[in-house]
Amino acid sequence: MSWFKKESKKEDHSLFKVIQHFKKSGDFIDFHNPQSPVPYWISYFGSLIDVEILHRDILPFLNKSSIKKLDELKAALPIENVTVTSDLEVIQKMMLTGSLLIRFTEKDSHGVLVKAEMNKAREVTIPEEEFSVVGPKESFVESLTTNLNLVRKRLPIPQLEIREFLIGTLSQTRVAVIYIAGIANEENINTALQRVGDIQFHQILDSSYIAQLISDNDNSPFPQLIDTERPDRAVGVLAEGSIIILVDGSPHALIGPTTLVKFFSALEDYFLNWQLASVLRIIRLFAVSFSILVSPVYVAVLNYHYELIPKDLMATLVSSRSLIPLPPFLEALVLELAIELLREAGARLPTKVGQTIGIVGGIVIGTASVEAGLTSNILLIIVALAALASFTTPVYKMSNAIRLIRFPFLIFAELWGLVGIAIAFTFLMGHLLRLTSFGRPYLEPIYPPRFEDLKDAFLRLPFKMQPKRPIELQSPDTIKFSGKAAKQKKDIDE
Amino acid sequence: MKKIIIAVIVMAIVGYSGRVDKEILDELDVATAVGFDYKGKNKIETTAVVPVINPDKSISNKTLSSIDNLSKESLVNLNRKSPKPVVNGKIEVALYSKKLAEVGLQDYIDYIHRDPSIGTRLLLAVVDGNVKKLLGESFKEYDTGTYIQRQINNNIKNGLIPKNNFHLFLSSYYTRGMDPVLPIIELKDKKINVKGLALFKGTQMVGSLPYRYMFVFKALHETIKNAGYKLRTKEKGKTEYISIQGLQTKKKFHVRNMHTTPEITLHLKIKGYIREYTGEKVTAKTAVKAEKLMKDKVHKEAVSMIKDFQRSNIDPLSFGDQVRSRTRNWDGKKWEQQYKNMKVNVKVDVMILEIGVVDGL
Known part of the structure; x- marks a missing residue:
């Protein structure tokens, strides 16, 4: 609000002037009622105020003759957020965030600020990005208050702490850092609070702004904080000792610290029985490696390692490629880019048009390019499968990262074949090993190797076998529940 | 920044000149x-x-x-x-x-x-x-x-x-x-x-x-999982043929006196079943007869084959290796002289397991 301060410094610094300035805005209402027992001036931004609160809870009290002073009014109003002040800065700030100002004389330097914020938020709906067949179907919305409610009602404990910040010199966005005291690691909490508190930015439109501003390495293609739209997932990790960050105006919560493997676990894994969940996780991890490696391996093998091709496959490969003018690398690149184009076009267009794009892309371009002899049908299958596999990742940002790192792999495969893929993999591993999330190792159950955490990484072993909180989060309270007691209880039932 | 520039230069040099032939x-x-x-x-x-x-x-x-x-x-x-x-x-x-x-x-x-x-x-x-x-x-x-x-x-x-x-x-x-x-x-x-x-x-x-000795050779060389063999027999003055299928063989070496004059005994076990017979009826007798016929024939072929190998001084059945693996300080030169006159016994066991899903044994 520095732009405002400078202006007011030059001018005569009074409440009246402030009101006069506000009046330049079309939605500002400065209303005087001389007929009431005590005449009053009431001023507010019509676009920020819930008129119902004004009519129901404020105006009736103003028309009472018994109230003559601001303090009396404050006591009478059935609203909790009422302040009597002459501090211009507070008045400006409050009026701009949904308070109305009541004065009894026009040039009064004091006024009563009454919070009557209009809370127009989307209804809590079914999660779209992280939909699950089983389990709760609530998702976060754009209103922080609603989101906090969704979290709070799932964790009715006094230890749940919510620390709020106002971030963005222009947007003044409310950002809440939430954790359970005594379960979340002190160091992690301090890291999160300090990083969020230190943000210097003019405008926060979404939680992904925060994610980018506080991530450990912002040059990495890998997201270092999970973003979720599911309150149940957020609460689930809170109980393990993670910290979540909610941003007003964003339906996504950020979760940290986190590890690479957690990006491939869907919340549904915890709702299904452990055998099925483990199989699904393995499928997902297989899909990821498949998605990254399959087209580079195609390029490498066709370019350098014809010996590796089984001889029964050779006829199929050669006959599908014999009319294609492009070398394997360009062929793969063209197809990969085509798929990316389709995805981008589908994502930017409204759903109904998007479907048409899918049909045009999938059937028309795919079949036609094979028939025209521009791409081989085997590669078409490979690339389409790889694209499909990349979408199995439950976290959208991670699936984007996976599609991106395929391209360097392709280039290395073109340069040095399978050796190149090994080199690219080494670079990738080096990067992942260096990466941290809130200062905690990103590749955790693999390196540093922690056997306990592997129980909920590539597999999801039964709950009974996981009585401890993940080591990665360094929770001071390591025991989730007594594993022994859980077993004993079963014995008695028998 | 410096790091990135160095990385780019290294990549460019290696990428440009360090290429493998496609x-x-x-x-x-x-x-x-x-x-x-x-x-x-x-x-x-x-x-x-x-x-x-x-x-x-x-x-x-x-x-x-x-x-x-x-x-x-x-x-x-x-x-x-x-x-x-x-x-x-x-x-x-x-x-x-x-x-x-x-x-x-x-x-x-x-x-x-x-x-x-x-x-x-x-x-x-x-x-x-x-x-x-x-x-x-x-x-x-x-x-x-x-x-x-x-x-x-x-x-x-x-x-x-x-x-x-x-x-x-x-x-x-x-x-x-x-x-x-x-x-x-x-x-x-x-x-x-x-x-x-x-x-x-x-x-x-x-x-x-020749091809007709290959069954015996393979049986002595390794184990056979599935093969066929044809026997000729005379029954009531007529030449009849018996076909034995699904042959499984196992061989075992026994070496004696390896330090002085080695003597090798080859145990060959053959199992199979009769699948075809040109004669009237397959009975238990036929099976026993077939067993004996086959035993004799295999034994004869094996002995003459091994004799041939010894005569031409070759060892495709790896007798030398068998002896070597059982002898400390094996002497190859000495073995070459011994091999020609070495005694090799062949013992053949034939078992006809079944005669097919017609009348039982």
């Missing part, structure tokens, strides 16, 4: 079989079969040949006659003409051994006749190389060719007290026919074994 699959002539014919002293004719895969997935064959002194040299020379580079990473079979095998394969195996792109699962075979002509023949389903490889493999798995590939050939060549064998094939009525076994002393072919 071998794009569809721009190669991938040979699937090579053959070598003897063309006078120190001269061979190399023939390579290259399948030509057409866009409609049909396969036709192309043979390239050149006459040179060295096998690798001639393979390089084949490139001159081809629009695409001929590569040898997918060679399935290497064929040698009988004459070349009799001269010795040493020089022609060396290059296969050295080339890292050629796998040791490569099949070797000796061809009775002209190799170039055999490789020039085209077989419908597969290209020639794959066809020969499939046929030999099928004969190894379900037939009577002893398990054989380049690795095993080298192994029996380098192992002391062991000599390699290779199958002999020929072109007969536009089909490939397994004719017998070529017996080697080192890399030189010194003799051959």
Whole structure:
């Protein structure tokens, strides 16, 4: 609000002037009622105020003759957020965030600020990005208050702490850092609070702004904080000792610290029985490696390692490629880019048009390019499968990262074949090993190797076998529940 | 920033100059079989079969040949006659003409051994006749190389060719007290026919074994999982045939007196069932008779075969290796003298397990 301060410094610094300035805005209402027992001036931004609160809870009290002073009014109003002040800065700030100002004389330097914020938020709906067949179907919305409610009602404990910040010199966005005291690691909490508190930015439109501003390495293609739209997932990790960050105006919560493997676990894994969940996780991890490696391996093998091709496959490969003018690398690149184009076009267009794009892309371009002899049908299958596999990742940002790192792999495969893929993999591993999330190792159950955490990484072993909180989060309270007691209880039932 | 610049420079240099030669699959002539014919002293004719895969997935064959002194040299020379580079990473079979095998394969195996792109699962075979002509023949389903490889493999798995590939050939060549064998094939009525076994002393072919002895040879050489055998018998003055199928064999070596005069006893156990009989009725008696017949016949063949091997001083059944593996400080030279006159006993057990789903035993 520095732009405002400078202006007011030059001018005569009074409440009246402030009101006069506000009046330049079309939605500002400065209303005087001389007929009431005590005449009053009431001023507010019509676009920020819930008129119902004004009519129901404020105006009736103003028309009472018994109230003559601001303090009396404050006591009478059935609203909790009422302040009597002459501090211009507070008045400006409050009026701009949904308070109305009541004065009894026009040039009064004091006024009563009454919070009557209009809370127009989307209804809590079914999660779209992280939909699950089983389990709760609530998702976060754009209103922080609603989101906090969704979290709070799932964790009715006094230890749940919510620390709020106002971030963005222009947007003044409310950002809440939430954790359970005594379960979340002190160091992690301090890291999160300090990083969020230190943000210097003019405008926060979404939680992904925060994610980018506080991530450990912002040059990495890998997201270092999970973003979720599911309150149940957020609460689930809170109980393990993670910290979540909610941003007003964003339906996504950020979760940290986190590890690479957690990006491939869907919340549904915890709702299904452990055998099925483990199989699904393995499928997902297989899909990821498949998605990254399959087209580079195609390029490498066709370019350098014809010996590796089984001889029964050779006829199929050669006959599908014999009319294609492009070398394997360009062929793969063209197809990969085509798929990316389709995805981008589908994502930017409204759903109904998007479907048409899918049909045009999938059937028309795919079949036609094979028939025209521009791409081989085997590669078409490979690339389409790889694209499909990349979408199995439950976290959208991670699936984007996976599609991106395929391209360097392709280039290395073109340069040095399978050796190149090994080199690219080494670079990738080096990067992942260096990466941290809130200062905690990103590749955790693999390196540093922690056997306990592997129980909920590539597999999801039964709950009974996981009585401890993940080591990665360094929770001071390591025991989730007594594993022994859980077993004993079963014995008695028998 | 400095780091990034250095990284970019290194990448550029390595990426520009550190490149491997590309071998794009569809721009190669991938040979699937090579053959070598003897063309006078120190001269061979190399023939390579290259399948030509057409866009409609049909396969036709192309043979390239050149006459040179060295096998690798001639393979390089084949490139001159081809629009695409001929590569040898997918060679399935290497064929040698009988004459070349009799001269010795040493020089022609060396290059296969050295080339890292050629796998040791490569099949070797000796061809009775002209190799170039055999490789020039085209077989419908597969290209020639794959066809020969499939046929030999099928004969190894379900037939009577002893398990054989380049690795095993080298192994029996380098192992002391062991000599390699290779199958002999020929072109007969536009089909490939397994004719017998070529017996080697080192890399030189010194003799051959006709097809009819191959059952006994394979039984003594390794275990048979599934094979057939035909017996001839006389019943009531008529010649009848018994077919025994599903033969499974097991052999065991017993070596005695290994330090002085070794004596080897070979136990051969054969199990099988009667599947066909031209006579009237298969009874328990027939089975017993068949057992005895087979026992005698196998024993006779085995003994005479081993005698033959001893006479020509070759050891394809790896008796030497058997003795060596049981003797500390084995003396190869002493063994060579002992081998010729060594006593080898053969004991055969035949068991007919069943006679099929007609009238029981």
